[in-house]
Amino acid sequence: MVQIPAVLACLSDTNSKLLTEVRKKGFPDLGEVSSRLASTLVDEPPVQIAEGGVVREGCHEGLDELRDAASGGREWVAGLQAREREATDIPSLKVSYNKAFGYYIEVTRPNLDKVPESYVRKQTLVNAERFITPDLKEWEAKILGADERAKTLEKEIFLNLREEVAEWVLPIQETARSIATLDVLCSFAEVSREQDYVRPTVDEGLRIEINGSRHPVVETLIPAGTFVANDVIVDGARDQILIITGPNMAGKSTILRQVGLVVLMAQVGCFVPAREAKIGIADRIFTRVGASDNLARGESTFLVEMNEAANILNNAGERSLVLLDEIGRGTSTFDGLSIAWAMTEYLHNSDVRPRTLFATHYHELTELEDLLPRVRNFSVAVRERGDDIVFLHTMIPGGCDHSYGIQVARLAGMPSSLIQGAKRVLQRLEQNDISLMQSTVRRSRKASIGQISLFESSGEVSRHAVLDTLSELDVDQITPVEALVKLQELKQEADLEE
Structure with a gap:
């Protein structure tokens, strides 16, 4: 929508009747809805609204506060790993997250003797132990709570925006049809020139x-x-x-x-x-x-x-x-x-x-x-x-x-x-006359001896083929044109036998 004014400028001096009609009738004023969309949504929103990050920063004060809270909590967690490594003298200590346990501290088995008493064991693995601390769980609640509330609020903002835009469906569709027309015409022009x-x-x-x-x-x-x-x-x-x-x-x-x-x-x-x-x-x-x-x-x-x-x-x-x-x-x-x-x-x-x-x-x-x-x-x-x-x-x-x-x-x-x-097979086939106007081989399918093989020589065809074909002919089922064609075939076959 932001580019529509530039498109209209390109059409301002056209002499084409079709383009003039598109310019005059095909571009309703969408400035208001365009500004509303631009001020609410980020330039490249994610595919699914559930992922968050759809609403632009500065659009809603409450949403910005929740995002700051979640962001601050993540920064605290990121610094926790460095602080705990220094305090416990465990270089391999890691702070991680999964959906089942939330945030946790993981220590490998060779370093378990260095774990402080303030750590609470959460899970035992083959080569490591996972722990939590009161401070870590407190910040986890802040982070996850802020994240969840932010996503809920984002969805609410998005749904309200969708209701507003729905009132502009007809003008948006009209604009889309005009843009589609221009797109097709430009494609025609480009390929025709090239x-x-x-x-x-x-x-x-x-x-x-x-x-x-x-x-x-x-x-x-x-x-x-x-x-x-x-x-x-x-x-x-x-x-x-x-x-x-x-x-x-x-x-x-x-x-x-x-x-x-x-x-x-x-x-x-x-x-x-x-x-x-x-x-x-x-x-x-x-x-x-x-x-x-x-x-x-x-x-x-x-x-x-x-x-x-x-x-x-x-x-x-x-x-x-x-x-x-x-x-x-x-x-x-x-x-x-x-x-x-x-x-x-x-x-x-x-x-x-x-x-x-x-x-x-x-x-x-x-x-x-x-x-x-x-x-x-x-x-x-x-x-x-x-x-x-x-x-x-x-x-x-x-x-x-x-x-x-x-x-x-x-x-x-x-x-x-x-x-x-x-x-070799082709040469043997070509020894027989099997054209539509000259051959009777294909016409003798109903003969009691069966269909004549294409690989038989012409001398092996019975000299009474014309009489055989006539006896098999169903005159009640043949059209006048087919009868003339058949007569032509039989004459040529008789000439060949002579």
Whole structure:
């Protein structure tokens, strides 16, 4: 409160409408309560009032007298040790205090023959005896009595002060809100200046266009100037769903997060980390990012993921921004891919058309760009150098058909024998066509022979797979779109067998 006049002085010549309003309406006169607090309480009071030392010296005459009495008694006790050592010729004699016995004189066993008759034995220890004297107990009563009465009086003074201050609650709260507003604005201004943020344009449209977007936290954790900025455009009319593919560590999740943070920062009134930003107002930002479980409620990682995804699908609106990271990774590949595919279709075909960024390792989802008009493929670029890869962290148009998981595993320090084994398994997997539009392997789960192994060669697949798939097809449970997709798959499978 003492600093409020200085704060008002700083706001005296502002041209800001918001700051002018804060200065005029947000600082009631708290001079009286401020003076009362300053004259009663010490500058740095203890955490608990029971410890004492809360009320300033000179505030209450009676309290000062009790404190002087207690202080004088402690000085007498402090001098008693030196006096008794000299009188008894016992250099190791100590005067101490505990809550059980109060003040006492302790003498070690080798010196017990020097103890005066005026000492009264109080306690026997293994290596010492404890004694009291009439004078010591008299001063103890004075000290402890004064201390206790001082603390009681301090508490009474404090409670009375609290009642007085309670009458000032509303003006104090108003002042606190004004100070909080200034604190936030100063923080915005400081970080915007230091990190070269720009002023965004916020309108009532549905288009979000961010040129040179950056992550406000990540860029401060790496060497200055090394963060790779990216351009992002998303809207409900043309570029509604951005499917972002790319390898691990390339920066897909970072791009999702920075878009959400830029939108949020713009709408709370802060400059944003970008070269230019035009933000169509978002009423809500939905995120499905990261992986976690809820053991206390018996929820697996996948169930938590599905719960959050369901919340998004049931509540996202036209002005919502949806950020999805690796939907479906908590279950089998086929189940996860199916859910991710269907969820993308659902968001696209929804009447509200929420703006969506979807980072995924399911490269089959890139085929949706050819099927759904408002889906756009992007990938985070990498550069291959033999078996090595270099992450460029740049988002470019088009999909990515490699995750480079083995290369990333090698960068992480996996044993070389394991890496070679993984490459052999990958080669065998890639011999089978398991893409969403071309493979019938994943469609034959209900076959009596069971699911076909991914490690079988393509020649081992029955040449009658097309007929088998048709016989297993439940036409009553398939939609027209799914039927067209199935027909495309069967045609391609038949062509391959020929």
